[in-house]
Amino acid sequence: xxxxxxxxxxxxxxxxxxxxxxxxxxxxxxxxxxxxxxxxxxxxxxxxxxxxxxxxxxxxxxxxxxxxxxxxxxxxxxxxxxxxxxxxxxxxxxxxxxxxxxxxxxxxxxxxxxxxxxxxxxxxxxxxxxxxxxxxxxxxxxxxxxxxxxxxxxxxxxxxxxxxxxxxxxxxxxxxxxxxxxxxxxxxxxxxxxxxxxxxxxxxxxxxxxxxxxxxxxxxxxxxxxxxxxxxxxxxxxxxxxxxxxxxxxxxxxxxxxxxxxxxxxxxxxxxxxxxxxxxxxxxxxxxxxxxxxxxxxxxxxxxxxxxxxxxxxxxxxxxxxxxxxxxxxxxxxxxxxxxxxxxxxxxxxxxxxxxxxxxxxxxxxxxxxxxxxxxxxxxxxxxxxxxxxxxxxxxxxxxxxxxxxxxxxxxxxxxxxxxxxxxxxxxxxxxxxxxxxxxxxxxxxxxxxxx
Ligand SMILES: Cc1ncc(COP(=O)(O)O)c(C=O)c1O
Numbered sequence: 001x002x003x004x005x006x007x008x009x010x011x012x013x014x015x016x017x018x019x020x021x022x023x024x025x026x027x028x029x030x031x032x033x034x035x036x037x038x039x040x041x042x043x044x045x046x047x048x049x050x051x052x053x054x055x056x057x058x059x060x061x062x063x064x065x066x067x068x069x070x071x072x073x074x075x076x077x078x079x080x081x082x083x084x085x086x087x088x089x090x091x092x093x094x095x096x097x098x099x100x101x102x103x104x105x106x107x108x109x110x111x112x113x114x115x116x117x118x119x120x121x122x123x124x125x126x127x128x129x130x131x132x133x134x135x136x137x138x139x140x141x142x143x144x145x146x147x148x149x150x151x152x153x154x155x156x157x158x159x160x161x162x163x164x165x166x167x168x169x170x171x172x173x174x175x176x177x178x179x180x181x182x183x184x185x186x187x188x189x190x191x192x193x194x195x196x197x198x199x200x201x202x203x204x205x206x207x208x209x210x211x212x213x214x215x216x217x218x219x220x221x222x223x224x225x226x227x228x229x230x231x232x233x234x235x236x237x238x239x240x241x242x243x244x245x246x247x248x249x250x251x252x253x254x255x256x257x258x259x260x261x262x263x264x265x266x267x268x269x270x271x272x273x274x275x276x277x278x279x280x281x282x283x284x285x286x287x288x289x290x291x292x293x294x295x296x297x298x299x300x301x302x303x304x305x306x307x308x309x310x311x312x313x314x315x316x317x318x319x320x321x322x323x324x325x326x327x328x329x330x331x332x333x334x335x336x337x338x339x340x341x342x343x344x345x346x347x348x349x350x351x352x353x354x355x356x357x358x359x360x361x362x363x364x365x366x367x368x369x370x371x372x373x374x375x376x377x378x379x380x381x382x383x384x385x386x387x388x389x390x391x392x393x394x395x396x397x398x399x400x401x402x403x404x405x406x407x408x409x410x411x412x413x414x415x416x417x418x419x420x421x422x423x424x425x426x427x428x429x430x431x432x433x434x435x436x437x438x439x440x441x442x443x444x445x446x447x448x449x450x451x452x
Contacts, residue, residue, distance in 0.1 A: 004320045007313045008406060011058060017041055019375050032448035033368050033433055035377045044375030045412055047401040050343045051216075052098075052256035052263060054405030056301060057308055060260070063300030072288055076296035076303075083303040087238065087310065088245040088268055092275045094282055095292030095299060096265035099216055099254025100125040104132075105267055105278045105286075106212070106252060110176035111135040118166055119179040119214070120158040121145075121187040124385060126179070126214060126252075128441055135176075138166060145187050146395045148337045148348045153228040154193035155337070156184035156221075158200055172207040181214040182221040182244065186381060188398065189217075189341030191224035194232065194243065201247045210271070213251040218244060219258040220342030223315040238310045250274070257343065260305035260405050264298050318342070321413065322403055328417035334424050337398070344402040347420070349382060353430045358383055358397060360432025360452055366399045366423070368451075369430045374419035378402075384435075385444040 019027070019042060031037035040046060046053065056064075068074040077095070084093045096102045103126050111117070111133025121139045122130065130137040140162045144152040158180060167175060180200060183191045204211040222241040226232050232240060245251065249271065255264035267282075269275045279289050286293035308314060319342055326340035335348040349363035356362040363380035370376045379385075382397035401416065423430075431451045438447035 004317055007317050016044055024372050024375055028368060028372060034447055035367055035371060036445050043377045045416055046377045048377045048379050050402040050404050054260045055407050060301045060304045063304050064297040067297035067300045069296040073290055074296045076299040077290040080299040080303040083306050087306055089242055090268040092269045094267040095294055096267055096286055097293035098265040099252055101286055102252035102265045102267040103129040105281050107133045109277050114174060115176050116170050116174050118163055120156055120181055121184050123181060123185050141187055148335055154191055156190035156192040157196035160199045163203055167207050172209055175209055177210040177212045178204050179212045179214055183217045183342050188337035188346045189344045191221045193229050194225050197247050210249040213248045215251040216254045216257040217342055219309040223319055224342060237312055255302045258309045259302045260309055261301045264294055264302045325413050325417055329420060332421045344400045347399040349399045350397040353427045356432040363397045363399045364433050365430045369423050373423050376416055376419055388443055
């Protein structure tokens with residue numbers, strides 16, 4: 001059979017409130033053209049993020065009921081710890097309330113003024129936590145990552161020569177660790193190849209540098225390695241994931257992605273001194289080491305989610321449904337980052353509305369146009385998210401259509417494709433925006449805009 005179906009049945013439904021174009025126009029104005037400021041009930045299809053928006057399985061909900069809510073040493077913690085040990089091989093596993101909490105612990109300990117942290121591409125919270133510590137966050141993507149239509153299968157790879165040049169330039173003693181984001185969310189959700197992970201590990205070994213993963217989407221990355229990298233197709237995806245973790249000295253994970261939970265995070269460490277210091281900080285601001293700011297039921301849901309995310313029928317459906325949307329847009333002549341990655345389709349907004357200059361935020365114009373047209377919420381990943389005072393302009397102006405896990409069916413995705421194709425036909429009427437109010441950090445969450 002060539003049709004790949006959603007490998008689940010729907011047991012509980014959540015109604016979608018349909019809205020009219022007039023209503024949406026008013027909502028958009030009231031939200032100052034920032035979709036983060038729109039109420040979720042006013043959204044028809046919500047593709048703002050795949051983070052924490054997935055649907056939990058019946059087994060996860062059963063775990064929620066079974067959970068042990070003891071303060072210390074709860075059964076639920078040990079179930080969570082043992083599942084994470086099995087998947088990652090790490091002995092030291094700290095739960096945190098989400099990915100950025102793991103990042104905050106890590107960079108409070110290893111960051112600081114004068115330090116430099118390279119990555120294939122830092123996600124916004126990672127960058128913000130590094131910069132908050134006083135350190136500098138540097139992106140080292142391969143050149144192909146900047147070309148939306150370049151068919152390179154692993155545009156998440158790091159430029160290894162650039163990493164070596166950076167180490168040479170700033171000195172290894174200023175680099176507390178080298179990080180790799182799998183898959184690379186800011187750079188189009190693109191996977192990193194096993195070959196590249198091994199090469200970066202080798203550079204780290206040469207210079208005695210710790211190698212860390214931002215492993216939010218490790219299962220999707222492992223599946224894309226299986227699909228695209230020579231010699232990997234016959235390996236079970238769990239084995240590929242395990243090799244990825246074996247290469248690393250530590251990892252931050254937002255379980256809101258491949259943990260398929262609504263809240264949760266993980267910090268994996270091998271170094272006992274770092275573990276000791278991170279545990280102390282965890283207790284100070286998150287919670288005791290066997291719950292890390294979560295309830296026992298969250299730990300149960302994570303344990304089960306990390307198990308389910310490595311089921312190959314799930315991953316096949318997951319990656320294929322992302323591809324299905326990307327393929328429909330490409331067929332209609334809409335430029336996306338191609339080939340699509342795991343969790344989202346990234347539209348090249350600069351190509352979508354070439355009449356809008358970068359300083360008038362073409363990505364934000366597409367996001368607003370898509371909401372106005374069909375009530376679909378997407379996320380700008382471009383000059384709004386990464387620009388601002390004293391920051392280099394981002395490489396690309398993108399709009400991300402992030403697909404929540406196990407939430408939308410094929411007809412929902414067809415609706416999204418149709419809306420974008422219609423919007424493209426009238427793209428000339430999209431208007432640029434100017435920022436009228438914005439905070440200094442992470443401005444995309446709260447900035448206010450007006451249309452020009
Ligand atoms: C690659 C990456 N790293 C880190 C994070 C931060 O995780 P959280 O939102 O759980 O704090 C995200 C969230 O979107 C992400 O995509």
